[in-house]
Amino acid sequence: MEYNKNFYQIHSNGDIFQRIQSERGTIGYYDLPYQDTSDIKAYAKTIVQKHIVVIGIGGSSLGVKAIYEFLLPSNKYQKDLVFLETLDPLEINHCLTKFDIFDAHFVVISKSGNTIETISLFKYLRTLVEINSDNCTVISKAKSGLTKFAQDRDIKVFELAENVGGRFSVFSVVGLVPLAMVGVDVDNLLNGCKRVSASFFDQSSYYAPIIRKARFLVENKARFNINVIFSYSSSLEGFNKWYVQLWAESLGKININKTRQALTPIALIGPVDQHSFLQLIIDGVRDKIVTFIKIADLKDNTIIPKSNDKNLGLEYAEGLSFNDLLNKQADATIESVEAQGDIPCDVITISTVDEYNIAKLMFSYQLLVSAIGEFLQINTYNQPGVEKGKAILKESLQN
Template identity: 85%
Template sequence: MEYNKNFYQIHSNDDIFQRIKDERAEIGYYDLPYQDTNDIKNYVATVRQRHIVVLGIGGSSLGARAIYEFLLPSNKYQKDLIFLETVDPLEIKYCLKKLDINDAHFVVISKSGSTIETISLFKYLSTLVEVNGKNCTIISEAKTKLTKYANNNDIKVFELAENIGGRFSVFSVVGLVPLAMVGADIDNLLNGCRRVSDSFFKQKEYYQPIISKARFLVENKARFNINAIFSYSSSLESFNKWYVQLWAESLGKLNINKTRQALTPIALIGPVDQHSFLQLIIDGVRDKTVTFIKIADLKDDTIIPKSSANLGLEYAEGLSFNDLLNKQADATIQSVEAQKDIPCDVITISTVDEYNIAKLMFSYQLLVSTIGQFLQINTYDQPGVENGKVILTNALKC
């Protein structure tokens, strides 16, 4: 009898690390920290409009939005970055009301060049304002209809490599171009990515935490199949959304044994979700891991003032809101750790800048790639999503 069933087994760390190194030759996001940004910087210097409007959805917008909204409260940008990500007509009109459309530059991002939400929005905007090379930039793969349109109409196009998936594209032209247009330091973003990449592939500081966490999640996926991040800053809310897409679309797959994998991402914001989801974590079923994300220095020294009103809580007067936020995080972490049966870890971002948000995001990309290798799945496709697109296209053609 001949039986060729390819059984799933968890490989050694050394084997997984070798697979990740081999993967670098095929998967383009690994090389992004080492790219030359001069073409981007020279081009964005010619963009004069005050409103930078990104037309994109999913991986075409979530990463740039995560970085921008993390940096925005601590920076005074002369331009604003607006994201049109939906075909909800009420949201479209609401967003457009907030800007002078004649002082807007449109960055149209679609890897395939045929994303229905993005192209539909582009067509609509073209009825409101003349779109040309002076107020439009296009980002797409080299051979798409969108790139052809750009070339035929003298619109600047930045080509996205075919081997860079949308949810791994934040540090490509997809994220760097719009961020550079508003004044973010894209070189410092890449510095952060390089710090993590170099450390991981040289098996230094970042290697052990990433590979150990990946192994733990895979070895315990049957019990702890929900992975929550608890971010203690409102500026990380869009990062949370980016994490959910990266995690869910990459890891919700069939493995080589045709077994369905179930690592489910949950994204929480502290202290708001202390008053809701924390109850489920503490007293609910033990099926969740929790990662707390703190920011040590929010670059703000606003304090809780002394008050003559009889409001109580005098012990908090004089404390900065930054310190209060982190003390709330520490108290929540302590309460979770005291349960002794909830796996949790803590990531502390030192301050709010491009370097630190890039380190966080690139380390998560490496973590997801490593988990994918442990699970023996294709981390970079999304057949479940593509099937829905085919059904929609067929329905619209009827």
């Protein structure tokens, strides 16, 4: 008697680790922490325009925006990053009123070179301002039409490797080039990635939390299929949006057993969403896992002042810094969730606001998603559902 099988089963942590080790030979994002940034930094220093305009969508802009918005409140950059990532004409033209397009450097990012949103926006911009080698940089794969366009005009091209997917590209030239132009310390970003990568692959401090969380999420996906991030800082709003794309586009797949997987991401900001979604978490259906993200030091010591008017009340909060109040609100919310006893939750505390720490957080999430994908036995790195919509749009426009 012979017996063969191909059905889904949950592998051991060791098996999953070996599978991720094997992925390093084909999936490009694993190597990004160890790249040489000399050319990127040297080129960035030649950019003289005040406004760095990123023209891209999805993985071509979300990660860059997440890092920039995290760092911006506590840094004074001489240049600013602007993002054009919509086809809404009202938003496009409103955005264009916010900066001087004649003092702008346009970074056009499209791996395929034919992303309809990006190329359409770029074509429109070319009717407003002359695009040339002095005010434009292109990031695309080696043989795309966009790359050919740039090469024909001596516009600088940074090639994006075929094996680096958009939502895993933030630490590639996609993120490093525009961030370096603004003045972000891209080497410190990569140092944060290296810290997590080395620890995980050495099976040191970052290994166990990532692999255990991935396993828990997969083993309990039938009951807890909604994954909530509750970030306690407005500077993490960009990270939240990046997380939603990374999670949804990577994990919403059909596995080898032809079973549809559904790990749904939801991203919240505290304390704002304490006044809405928290009610659903506490008293709603027990189908959610919650991850709280706190920042210990926001690099701002603004204090709640004392008031002589007793009608305002809340004297017990006077003299407290807003940073401390924000974290105390987070702690109170965490305690209220933990007190339920049947809502899985964990807490990530970022020590401070800098490149190193946001990179550690983001690279950890990339590794977590890769581990979950291996547990689920799916292709984490494709997006067939997205491609179907693109194909339908293209056909409809051509007919």
